[in-house]
Amino acid sequence: MAGCGLAVRPTLGGLAVQTLGWQSIFWVNVPISAAALALTLRHVPESRNPRARTLDPLGQVLAVVSLGLLTFLAVQGRELGWTSPAALLCAAGCVAGPLAFIAVERRRREPMVPLRLLRRGQLPVAVVVAAAMTFGMYGLFMLASLMFQQERGASALGAGLAMLPLAVAATALSPLTGRLVTRHGPRLPMTAGMAAMGSGVLMFAVAGADANLLVLEIAFTVIGVGLALNTGPVVGVAVSAVAPELAGLASGIANLARMFGATLGVAVQGTVMAIASGGTASGPHFVHGLRAAVTIGCAVEFAGAVVAFRFVRDARASQ
Numbered sequence: 001m002a003g004c005g006l007a008v009r010p011t012l013g014g015l016a017v018q019t020l021g022w023q024s025i026f027w028v029n030v031p032i033s034a035a036a037l038a039l040t041l042r043h044v045p046e047s048r049n050p051r052a053r054t055l056d057p058l059g060q061v062l063a064v065v066s067l068g069l070l071t072f073l074a075v076q077g078r079e080l081g082w083t084s085p086a087a088l089l090c091a092a093g094c095v096a097g098p099l100a101f102i103a104v105e106r107r108r109r110e111p112m113v114p115l116r117l118l119r120r121g122q123l124p125v126a127v128v129v130a131a132a133m134t135f136g137m138y139g140l141f142m143l144a145s146l147m148f149q150q151e152r153g154a155s156a157l158g159a160g161l162a163m164l165p166l167a168v169a170a171t172a173l174s175p176l177t178g179r180l181v182t183r184h185g186p187r188l189p190m191t192a193g194m195a196a197m198g199s200g201v202l203m204f205a206v207a208g209a210d211a212n213l214l215v216l217e218i219a220f221t222v223i224g225v226g227l228a229l230n231t232g233p234v235v236g237v238a239v240s241a242v243a244p245e246l247a248g249l250a251s252g253i254a255n256l257a258r259m260f261g262a263t264l265g266v267a268v269q270g271t272v273m274a275i276a277s278g279g280t281a282s283g284p285h286f287v288h289g290l291r292a293a294v295t296i297g298c299a300v301e302f303a304g305a306v307v308a309f310r311f312v313r314d315a316r317a318s319q
Helices: 002-020 029-043 057-080 085-107 122-151 156-162 164-184 187-207 213-240 244-277 284-311
Strands: none
Touching: 002 156, 002 164, 057 085, 057 244, 122 156, 122 187, 122 213, 122 244, 122 284, 156 164, 156 213, 164 187, 164 213, 187 213, 187 284, 213 244, 244 284
């Protein structure tokens, strides 16, 4: 399903931008969310913890503020000036926010995130790998879209179609990942998946904006193969690391890691590109900035492969 979503997003999204304007891509979420809500209420069985937990408003606010400040600083730090009072204040908040969050969670009887789950075991490993996976991939989505439109002269729809091999590979191979996990455990597919994603991003960085289109499509395909190998197992590792009544919490933490990795990847790589390219929209400086930014994403993907290889435990080995 994630692969199907990836296939629809760039193609229909590009068509919507080209015909209805960029604002239309946000309205697409309304009917999809309504349908998901209706289907969930109708068909998803309840699996809540029999001991109902209370909300943790202070922990939630601190988490939102901490993540928001870090993202804001990554996006706007260059324009504000890294040593400006506003940037320094945000940086201080990025340090103080998580410390305050930890202090609050340690004292609460029913914290939003039980810190014991993140101190050891497989959940923190899944969080790191999930964040690394989306950091490089979503940063590449943004950069590749700019490259196809600003450097190669493609339309918004053309840019979306050019990235379609990634989604096709992810959709086609995802069912096979379950068999691999059943036979070999999650460590092999997660390591291979992150390595494949890093290799595809590296191929894109080396090829450059003026490369033959076939080379770029091969790079997207390799990334899609890696996405198929890693997406399911990383959530499975997170959920299997906790008691059944905490499965929803573990899944939520893994999805938060994926979304935050995507947000930070776009912000960091976009900032790196702006600095390295000097703000140019095309030409040699633009290509140089593109390569520099994509290389950052490549390094993070390979770092995720190392973490998966070193720390993911197969179920058989742990029994």
